Amino acid sequence: MSDTPIRLPDPARWHAKLFDGDWIEADATLTVIEPAAGTPLHTVGKADAAAVTRAVTQAREAQRAWAATPPRERAAVFHRAAALLEAQAPAVASLIARETGAILPKGEHEVREAIVLLQRAAAMPLQATGQVLPSPPGRLSLARRLPLGVVGVISPFNFPLVLSLRSVAPALAVGNAVVIKPDPRTPYAGGLAIAEVLSAAGLPKGLLHVLPGDAEAGQALVEAPGVPMIAFTGSTAAGRRIGELAGRHLKKVSLELGGKNSLIVLDDADLDQAVSAIAFGAYFHQGQICMATGRVLVQRRLAAALTERLAEKARQLPVGDPAKDTVALGPIIDRRQLDHVKAIVDDSVAAGAVLEAGGTHEGLFYAATVLSNVRPGMRAFDEEIFGPVANVIVFDDDDEAAALANSTDYGLSAGILSASVGRAMALGDKLHTGLLHINDQTVADEVVNPFGGTGSSGNGTSVGGPADWEQYTHWQWVTLKETPPSYPF
Template sequence: MSNSPGLSFANADTWRGKIFNGEWVAASGVLDVIEPASGQPLHQVGKATREDVAIAVREARAAQRLWAATPPRERAAVFHRAAALLEQHASAAAALIARETGGILPKGEHEVRESIVLLQRAAAMPLEANGRVLPSVPGRLSIARQLPLGVIGVISPFNFPLVLSLRSVAPALAVGNAVVLKPDPRTPYAGGFVIAEVLAAAGLPKGLLHVLPGGADVGQALVEAPGVPMLAFTGSTAAGRKIGELAGGHLKKVSLELGGKNSLIVLEGADLDKAVSAIAFGAWFHQGQICMATGRVLAHRSVAEALTRRLADKARHLPVGDPALAQVALGPIIDQRQLQNVVDIVGASVAAGAVIEAGGTHEGLFYAPTVLSNVKPGMRAFDEEAFGPVASVISFDTDEEAVELANRTEYGLSAGVISASVGRAMALGERLHTGLLHINDQTVADEVINPFGGIGSSGNGTSVGGPADWEQYTHWQWVTIKEAVPLHPF
């Protein structure tokens, strides 16, 4: 497949050592991006500085004013073209995304497919109604309209970087904002540069999107920048707390999509083969490096032993390895630091009495899909997000106990209930403290047109996606109109 002029989806020469401000600009420093599966350098990008953030915000503010005044159909056309371009170059983009993230190729292809939908959704937004007519006294027109905030700062993670960047970048731009994006330095292409390429080629005016790979200092500068009224952050709860505190001190709007310790409840009478398939996907897809991952499997005592046995057998037969060299189900953990976190959680839990039914081993960054039984509250495997391929099985006797165990967490992102009785599952699910609830399915699900967000330590109660996007990336302005100035009683 040949690339269009000006596009370089599989050619790093265009952006080697550079950052993006509407054009590719040489940076003062460089970041070496390592392929997790091979441990070898994959490409090199520019490393942004705090000064780059200040320049980007200044340029974005200037560009945003003209963009907000651009006719809606012209804004929509940019996203229609971008969606078509990404679809045209889907294979090249997916392959490099998979390599950079350590994912299997179907994971990279999934990111690209969902991102095409995000761009198509963004194309529709400028043509949607963005206000309401309010009741008022005779002779006065009262309306509320939603206006762009200005410059949106976006800080995105390494696990699904294209989707988790674009789900903020696309709607924020669509409603008239500019965006400064800081992708994770481990995945700058998937989290930023592919977006820059496709939107620039689609005709997005210069200065509206800036992509600045860098470390925590760049993120902090973006949060503190006076010209950025809103931050959208996806990442760990620990980092989210720091960003929320810092943004609050600057009186900024902030959207936090953080971690999760998600429970999938399996009731007696459930089809165990289907339940095991659902658990395996929810716990081990992309090595469990998903905020929605099925970390806890709450199984009714009557089926817990059989479920654990089948799940362990499934784990032992799933191939692990370099996705670029063989057809595997699991690739590598993103880096050594994240691997050590998984090792520590499993080790501490086993020392506290948990039993390894399968897995619990690794070769380099390749961690085997793992099943733990005899997991109890208070163990790290019960309480903490591993962000690795670890499924902990916990048995219960009553629905009330299942609800209590599922809610015994600081998090509140996703939950699932598998049951032969939809009514029973719904009644149980209504008692779960969670932002996402799936009846007869596992916990990893996002159609990118749905409101997505968590509560507790999984987020600050905001949602992104679909109908939530207008509320997220705009502010309300109340406007009243009268034919003439009335007399007032003063």
Template sequence: MQASPFLDSAQWQQHLFRGQWVAAAQGATVLEPATGRPLTQVGLASPDDVSASVELAIAAQAAWVAMPPRERADIFRRAAGLFHQHFDELARMVARETGGVLFKGEHEVREAITLCHLAAGMPLQAQGQLLPSTPGRLSIARRAPLGVIGVISPFNFPLILTLRTVAPALAAGNAVVVKPDLRTPVSGGFMLARIFEQAGLPAGLLHVLPGGAETGEALVTAPGVPMIAFTGSPAVGRRIGELAGRHLKKLSLELGGANALVILEDADLDVAASHAAWGAWLHQGQICMAANRILVHASLEEGLLQRLADKARHLPVGDGASGQVALGPMIDERQLQRVHALVQESVAAGAQLVAGGRYEQLFYQPTVLGGVRPGMRVFEEEIFGPVASVIRFDNDEDAIALANRHAGGLAAGVLSPSVGRAMAVAARLRQGMVHVNDQTVNDECVNPFGGPGIAGNGASVGGPADWEEYTQWRWTTIRQQAMPYPF
């Protein structure tokens, strides 16, 4: 007898998760990008659903903070075990729902296991400091949870980019309300609901409410939600920033940005081409750290373009969940057409189409553009598609100036066997994360993750940044007895 799947779609069909599965007034169909066929159906949350969830979350959070830290830690260990136990099923769902290749789905689940283990350690860590004070008074600064964290998560790496807030926010003593992207509500929400429900998380601490813009705005403006964590586009991030600022909320924005891979003239061309291809095309370029701009010394430009074009022509594109291809489909038609418009307009402005620039259904061919210059859309904007934009430079100063010509950068890489020289270049790049002798797509969960300008609002998440992000300092002083004052 075949065991029933862990991800039973009957639970979330026309339902929401508010610590338990509740019926929704409306539903939505989720399409599989690779086939265009319905993958599942989910409930749609209204602003009223948001209000109800926030009230439940506030009530549950008080008891959660009072739970002994070892008991809270055990829940995250059990969650990690469930991710491991159901690894293949979960990875395949992530691949199918996001249009990713199978190893991308597997990567998300592996990182989810790590995030749960990291969260398990947080309740047992020191959470304050003893401060100097006057004799007879004990002065303590400790980390206190904010209360309820609102999470609005994206479609590209929905499991990781939702859990990277959900896990540490819960571990720090908060409750969480998640509004996943409607294109990936299972990987970005209901999968976590199933995991934490089975792991024994007390009801009411985690809510999953798929919905449209009005649902997101209701979460951002809800009086009982003191912090919003958002990962997505700069345009939506600005709107959320305006709303959150008006309501005096703490805000964590991660919006991608202009990422640069700098290839100095002494770099190995074959190695550099592999770094550039991986950084630009992994998961169809739909990664906030993708190498949007590949800066190469003029002496290596022709050789790099040839190598990238050869890779582009031979990398297989198709249904990622099949395990037989390197690139899958774009998430939807709107995203595909935006990428195609960026390519066409840049070619019209003088860029050279060396390879790709074509698509069939949602499958966009890996694309190589040469002769890219400032002012072209592929130089100025985050592409979020499988496009390698190659920009030449003549010297290190030129490379630094081009790399820093952006409104905000998340990640950068510098390739050169001259490590001291590469580090000198890296030190002058205005990016949140810089990698010497590596490409731009790097994250190890334990590192602070964030960047300036349109990369976000300067906030960082991950590792040592999590305590800062999901708690606030609370000062407490204690005297043995109250003393009179002069008045």
């Protein structure tokens, strides 16, 4: 670790480069476009399959020494990294916001959570790593957790720093090496920022590799023989392909995928609080969040008033370039995603949904949108939109609300708003979701807690908090005897 103060971020350090512990020239490059401005933001190295192969070989060699490093030395790396990131948080948050097309508070939130992830990683090497098991006299029987080896991390564009680091930090902390393939639209937030911080904090060379690239690099990482685990966060369609490919190679895989999440507003809920919660859950980061409120289920008595107030709220939310103006919504990440949002809204209106607000865009800036009269069978009801669209669905009683919320292959997050916690909990017990928030909206997560969904939202595992030990280690059974026993053979 150098004594020279390091500046973060430093694009000159990683311009046109990949990371293997050092910043290395790449054979190819990719240019990142700032979504809000539509102009080049920076240029990074682009990895191909050969780069992945080299990275995995180096990571396997470095991992053995890292796993044998004294726990306090491993912990110290993460303490230093957390302090460094905290000291330079404003500049890092600003570039993350620009790269992801986010308002600055979203970039600041990512950095705050990243600091907590690094602090938690610092604690892991000093925790107990096994159990003493029941055994006959004369034999000591142990179960201990060992690192897997090399963990491959493939992360998305929407919350790239958090969704990369939530795997990278604990995986490294328990003794693994890591190869990251961040989304090519957000390579700094999803990988290069992590490399900057951890390399400056003294992480040994070869343990962390950052390889921005396209599907070729991702497939090479999933297929690489020296990578026993893949941690993927992204779309359900991509997750299915990665799960199938990893299964053929008998790899452990963690799939954190999409959601079609319901916020249920019962007839005893406070209307103003409900409208505020819905707006945040549906529109924060332009709805480009797996936990976004994809369905607003409102009891009939409140439906008309809630829809009217929500539409008025949506019309008042400013949309624009977060780097230039104070806005609530920035741009959709790219044209392909905007076309996806627009097609779902247009098709749903054609099928009978009512456009109460929004439904328009200028360039990549899509207005906060409200659809009412949304019913099963419409694309707005069935599909994950990943855009700023609140879909209002009316129900009559709690059983119908549960049935509507459960009418999806997804199972990630749900929220229930009610003056009666007991009533809300009874309804919550009927919902098939990995996350349940009583008197809160669906975008409610902290990196210290287990996070995961079921069905099309993932493979039923969790990441974060106490779940990390289970994810990034494997059990080894060990027995010890003073002398070998005698056997009747």
